[in-house]
Amino acid sequence: MRIGIDASPLPLEPVGAGTYIIQLIRALAEINSEHDLFVFLHRTRLLLFDDLPAGRIKFIPISDSTPALRLIWEQFELPALARQYKLDLLHSLHYTSPYKLPCLSVVTFHDMTFFMYPHLHTVSKRLLFPFYIRSSAHRANALIAVSETTRRDAIRILAIPEQKIVTIPNGVSSDFRQITDQRLLQECRRKYQLPDNFILFVGTIEPRKNLPLLLRAFRRLLDEDSGHHLVLAGNQGWMTGEVWESLQDLRLEEYVHLTGYIPLSDLPMLYNLAHVFIYPSLYEGFGLPPIEAMACGTPVIASAIPVNQDHIGDAGILFPPGDERSLFENLSRLINDRQLQAELSAKGRERSKAFTWRSCALGTLGVYQRLETS
Incomplete structure (x- = not known):
């Protein structure tokens, strides 16, 4: 398959979902030998992956933008890129995906705070994200939740079929270990x-x-x-x-x-x-x-x-x-x-030890492959 990965939400100082984006891409690059991966991300983030060996992964730089402009790029320019690169599937790593796509769609949800605790978010996020998240959830061919908690919340809040969303836990990098030096x-x-x-x-x-x-x-x-x-x-x-x-x-x-x-x-x-x-x-x-x-x-x-x-x-x-x-x-x-x-x-x-990025990547590849054969 020709698989696109939308990493455009990746910040320069990654935490939380940003860590997920980096580590999943790295783990996919390490274990994937079957699919061609095309990663779309801001050009200033390319340095976060400059140590990855050449293989079946290609990074497509896009212009830096604000979160609001990124959503516009996602809705209008990303579908054109999907056609240009003849993608079979696009994986959106951060809640939202384009309204119209010429290929299969997978979306990752990290939490449901925009619905459960809207008062804890900025006004712009409260106005934009609930609509786009709900729309993306119903259009996608498959959804990934990073925890069983998020999966349960998504099923309840978004009224999506249980079989549409699978739990694939985040991992912990091997860099996190006891250090004696x-x-x-x-x-x-x-x-x-x-x-x-x-x-x-x-x-x-x-x-x-x-x-x-x-x-x-x-x-x-x-x-x-x-x-x-x-x-x-x-x-x-x-x-x-x-x-x-x-x-x-x-x-x-x-x-x-x-x-x-x-x-x-x-x-x-x-x-x-x-x-x-x-x-x-x-x-x-x-x-x-x-x-x-x-x-x-x-x-x-x-x-x-x-x-x-x-x-x-x-x-x-x-x-x-x-x-x-x-x-x-x-x-x-x-x-x-x-x-x-x-x-x-x-x-x-x-x-x-129960949480590894390799397991996360294997589970994610499994979602891609199930869609390919369904």
Whole structure:
């Protein structure tokens, strides 16, 4: 088959769905020997793949644009490219696909937050994405959900047949592992000016990450133990006012460190340096950071939302999403219990092995092949 992959939503600083786009393309390039792959992406993102060996994959550069202009390109120019390259199938990796295509269509859904928590998104996304997502879901020949949680939500919200959407979990790169090279670790500590003892959060600073709750629980921890700092690693997103107000009101400026975006190449060191990883999200479609932390052997505390229950289970500590006291008590217990730390570290490493990008790519190829023969 001649398969097109729409990677145009890939940002320069990838997280979440961006990580999925990069790692799926890399894994497909590694295992595919049967199909011709054509990847459409902004020319400034080509450097993210410049180490891939030549094979049955071709990168088609497109002009950089804003998210709104990207949707226009997707709807009007991408169908013409599908005809130009004589595609048999187009896989859209980020929620939406062209209205009319001359080939089969597969779309990946990462979560349903645009429908379930619209108030947590910017106005432009609230106006555009629900319509395009719903339309894409009903036109596509097959849909991929990155977790069973997202699959269940999509079936319920979009009223699509159960057999149309399959769950193919994200993976964790082999770069995320226990690192014993102290030189590398200390270089990372100096680069980001990290304290000796710290608790870590990784993710975009946005409302659904529930960071004000984390800050309040951390303030309570400081009142009984000032030996740890808190590191928030990630880009500033939107509607962040409550986070900055909490930092000031709780007098945490001295103890909370904001690193900004951390490149994928440095993230494994950051996880390894952390004593505990915390992920207090109100909702996630998959939630890569806690799985990455577990792969590095870092003990995890996370909110007991459905996707964390499915993916983390007893390999971490789960607390009710809005329960500040439970988060504080579990955090206090974990940082003071070395045996529990060692137990969760071992369980987490083992649990993370269930998530590989190779499995993700194999499952994705399986979807392509089923459509080819149906």
